[in-house]
Amino acid sequence: MxxxxxxxxxxxxxxxxxxxxxxxxxxxxxxxxxxxxxxxxxxxxxxxxxxxxxxxxxxxxxxxxxxxxxxxKGRYVSAKAYGEAMETGDLLGFLRVAMRGGVVFTLDHPRLARAALRLMEGSADEELGRMKEEHLRMGEQVMRMFVEKGQRMGKLDPDLDPELVSPLIAHATGPMLVDAMMVKMGTTLDGYLNRPEEWTRMTEAEIDGFVDGVMMILERGLAPKPA
Amino acid sequence: MxxxxxxxxxxxxxxxxxxxxxxxxxxxxxxxxxxxxxxxxxxxxxxxxxxxxxxxxxxxxxxxxxxxxxxxKGRYVSAKAYGEAMETGDLLGFLRVAMRGGVVFTLDHPRLARAALRLMEGSADEELGRMKEEHLRMGEQVMRMFVEKGQRMGKLDPDLDPELVSPLIAHATGPMLVDAMMVKMGTTLDGYLNRPEEWTRMTEAEIDGFVDGVMMILERGLAPKPA
DNA sequence: AGCACACATGACCACACGGTCACATGACCA
DNA sequence: TGGTCATGTGACCGTGTGGTCATGTGTGCT
Incomplete structure (x- = not known):
């Protein structure tokens, strides 16, 4: 296009x-x-x-x-896993897939990730503004569906406000994820871009640990209250 | 300076x-x-x-x-409440104060809030880069202290990784907070800036409900596991 | 009155930008 | 060979930028 x-x-x-x-x-x-x-x-x-x-x-x-x-990025997020999570209203499962994909994508293509994140910064260009709005709208819609389905299926706290969860997830799988990765590696995205040789890439095990750590917080924060 | x-x-x-x-x-x-x-x-x-x-x-x-x-912004965050939370390692109490202050500050001074958020976008200017780094470093340090103190006092899950919590909190009280507010008001920060008359400001009660909603997620996500 | 000094001004500078266009190049077909 | 057409080129254009500086203005001290 x-x-x-x-x-x-x-x-x-x-x-x-x-x-x-x-x-x-x-x-x-x-x-x-x-x-x-x-x-x-x-x-x-x-x-x-x-x-x-x-x-x-x-x-x-x-x-x-x-x-x-x-x-x-599509190469890093299994369409099958995505579809299944959607089907079953498994927001947490979806998040895990999306986060892991996001981490590896960012490690493999840090400059492209940075360029894409910049879309959200806003600019004077009208077309870019429209694109940004559409991106936000789409994300919001998907998240809302996920949350409502998850609540109906008893996998998510029924008191959760989808309007709060949507931006939370958007940040948790986007800019926040990237920041957290970089803190974990002891640098910042800019530092990693400018002097990539100075830090060693996370190992597969570290990535798993990282994703688990974030997921643990989200799971407990979003799960239904214990009876 | x-x-x-x-x-x-x-x-x-x-x-x-x-x-x-x-x-x-x-x-x-x-x-x-x-x-x-x-x-x-x-x-x-x-x-x-x-x-x-x-x-x-x-x-x-x-x-x-x-x-x-x-x-x-200092006018919106009680120094006393901040000090007390620091003293007692009450991260969640601090978060509540910081979030409420951030919400009202953003509603009162949306343009200034927008301008300040832009610091994190990065630019070619060296001084700005240094300032951004310092801001991140300071935030990281405060958060780490909070988390470690809270864990020692049994108020936070001892398994939490401070390196994960720090960026989580930074986003939750910054860009994510602003996004969530705007979703809640049915707009975006840019929309609110360009056509402020089109949306009505959140009431005090709505602000409280909003902060409670976010805090509920964070509290459960960060609290110690039930025995 | 005369002087000194802090502040105000806007024409001006070199520069880099995004974008255009008249023309060059070369591949292909008749 | 000559003609056509898609593609390549870089000098050039108008515009806006951050920043400078010679000159003007006003105020207060001697």
Whole structure:
């Protein structure tokens, strides 16, 4: 949608260079300060070419965080597990899958994760604003459904207010998750991006422990009161 | 620190105009896109004057969110309650005070709250980066102390990992709190800022209910396991 | 009156930005 | 070979930026 067909038709190697450069730039700078000039220079293409592939800066960013990031992240969250959790109203099961996927995705693609998180910062661009609103609306809707189903099935405290749980979960699987990971690794996302060699990646066991720790808090906080 | 003495000596009315204009601008735009030109125009002063009061754009923003915002927000969080909670290791009591203060502060000064939240977005400015790091470090430290004290006193689950709780609390009293409030009011922070007349402010009772709802989740999530 | 000094001003600067467009290049087909 | 068309190019444009500085203005002291 956001990319022109010329971009889709590009040889794989050139396409990859452009994607890489865009991730680098939008990961390192807020949208408004990210520079198309730097992107084209890093990608080794001319400015004019860039504008053959994308309408403008906004379209490039939208493609990157909406289509590309979603596609990459999709590889980390099993659609099957997602569907099952949805089916059974198992919010906690869903959360576990989403969190683990989010952690590994962030470790594998920290710059892309950073670029995507920036969507929520807001900017003057109208299209980006619409995209942000839609993202929030969709998340809200899914969460509300989950909570209501979970309550009907007795898996969640019936007194829980879905309007409170929705943003809680959104943060717990997004920005808060990333922050917590980085604290756990003894750094910050920016520190990890700038000097990746300085910290060692979490091991699988550490990731499991981390996810368990967060889940323990959420499970007890959201479970039905003991009779 | 960040403001020059010329600014401190300004007549109250002029000072207020400048503060108002800066809040408006930094509340509406990310740091990099916020414009000093627009600020001076809105404040009715000349560009040169602005640079007599502050070294540069970064110093103005730093003064606004570090000194001014902290001072204003301080009025909403009782120092006494804060001290007592600290003394007794009562993390949950502290959280309740901090959350209620944060909610009312945000309702009273939404633009200032927005401007302050933006500090966490990151930017190219070195001083801002340092400030952000310091803010995170301080929060981390306080939270860790709270958690360890609370655990020693048997008020918190001894299995809790302070490194997980710290970012959880930071988000729960910051960005997550604001998002949840806005969902509760049926809008978003940007919507509330742009069209404030469209939504009615939460009543005192609603605020209490809101804080209770969040606290209920946190209390159960963080409390010691029942024997 | 004369001087000194703190503050106010806005024209001006170099710069980087996002975006455009007239033209170059090269692949393909007739 | 000549023509067509998709793609590549970078000089160029208008605009807005953060920041400067020579000059003006007012106030108070000598």
């Amino acid at each position: 956001a990319a022109k067909t010329t971009f889709e038709n590009l040889p794989e190697e050139k396409r990859a260079r452009i994607v890489e450069a865009a991730i680098e730039e939008f990961g390192a700078h807020p949208y408004a300060s990210a520079s198309t000039n730097r992107i084209v220079k890093a990608a080794g293409i001319s400015k004019g070419s860039m504008y053959q592939y994308f309408e403008n800066k906004s379209a490039l960013y939208r493609w990157l965080v909406w289509e590309h990031a979603a596609q990459v | 960040a403001a020059k003495t010329t600014f401190e000596n300004l007549p109250e009315e002029k000072r207020a105009r400048i503060v108002e204009a800066a809040i408006e601008e930094f509340g509406a735009h990310p740091y990099a896109s916020a414009s000093t030109n627009r600020i001076v125009k809105a404040a009715g002063i000349s560009k040169g004057s602005m640079y007599q009061y502050f070294e540069n754009k970064s110093a103005l923003y730093r003064w606004l969110v570090w000194e001014h915002a902290a001072q204003v």
